[in-house]
Amino acid sequence: MTPERALVARELLAFYAEAGVDALVGEAPIDRLAATQVDLPPEAPSTQPRERPLPVFSPAATALPVAQPGPAAPDIAVMAARDAARSAATLDDLRAMLANFEGCALRMTAKQLVFADGNPQSRVMFVGEAPGREEDLEGLPFVGRSGKLLDLMMRAIGLDRTGAYIANIIPWRPPGNRTPTPQESQICLPFIQRQIELANPDILVCLGGPSAQTLLGVKEGIKRTRGKWFAFQTGTREIKAIATFHPAYLLRSPLEKRFAWRDFLSIKKALDAV
Numbered sequence: 001m002t003p004e005r006a007l008v009a010r011e012l013l014a015f016y017a018e019a020g021v022d023a024l025v026g027e028a029p030i031d032r033l034a035a036t037q038v039d040l041p042p043e044a045p046s047t048q049p050r051e052r053p054l055p056v057f058s059p060a061a062t063a064l065p066v067a068q069p070g071p072a073a074p075d076i077a078v079m080a081a082r083d084a085a086r087s088a089a090t091l092d093d094l095r096a097m098l099a100n101f102e103g104c105a106l107r108m109t110a111k112q113l114v115f116a117d118g119n120p121q122s123r124v125m126f127v128g129e130a131p132g133r134e135e136d137l138e139g140l141p142f143v144g145r146s147g148k149l150l151d152l153m154m155r156a157i158g159l160d161r162t163g164a165y166i167a168n169i170i171p172w173r174p175p176g177n178r179t180p181t182p183q184e185s186q187i188c189l190p191f192i193q194r195q196i197e198l199a200n201p202d203i204l205v206c207l208g209g210p211s212a213q214t215l216l217g218v219k220e221g222i223k224r225t226r227g228k229w230f231a232f233q234t235g236t237r238e239i240k241a242i243a244t245f246h247p248a249y250l251l252r253s254p255l256e257k258r259f260a261w262r263d264f265l266s267i268k269k270a271l272d273a274v
Helices: 003-018 074-087 091-100 133-138 145-155 182-199 209-216 247-252 254-273
Strands: 116-118 124-128 165-168 203-207 229-233 238-244
Touching: 074 091, 074 182, 091 182, 124 182, 124 209, 145 247, 145 254, 165 182, 182 209, 203 209, 203 254, 209 229, 209 238, 238 254, 247 254
Parallel strands: 124 165, 124 203, 203 238
Antiparallel strands: 116 165, 229 238
8 A cells, every 4th residue: 555545544534533433334234133143145236116114193193182171162151151040940940050050160260159148038139249268168158257247237227147148240269369350250140140030139239349330230330339229120020229339348448338338228228118
């Protein structure tokens, strides 16, 4: 080998080493793990095109994902709520339908249904917006601090829970006591409307602005709405309705209790007049 060829060979080996080539491979494949080695002559190149294997599809890999059960779209849930509420013949029927109703996602996060408390045969019905933590634990509306204040306010005009019926527009506690969304209120609205119709009170008291806006259709805030009388149509009769401050608001703003007292005096006067 001439010095020139030796130099070229060394440079080529150095190139292979830098490229990561550290083993020599012959032209014919050899199974070095086999117990015996058999030298096979190299195959002649074939002139036929090589066939590619067809891909194998696994049913598990190609199956479409299965839709998980969940609440229906808001408009569908509202229609389902209307149909279910309309078919309830009694308050017990309505409670059972709500316990099995899956159109509102709040039932998935709440501990239990908070349907009502008090006497459904009474002449006055109080309706708030939604239950809180204590209500969710006990399954009864207005049993926390605001409920105790409501009891005192009722007692001041000669009422208690045996002489009043108490419920909420939404019967499930929103997570973290957040404000219910308009969609959630609309989904639950047919149920509370049917609940009022079945209880059939003489006086309907909306506790707080959201209750008044949802049930009475008013647009103004509670400070402009409270103390005024409205007509609530059940479909079978007209019920006198009034809005007042929610007890939870009065706990935060005790100076407003004087206005709530006036509203309760109006309720007592209306009850005495009927």
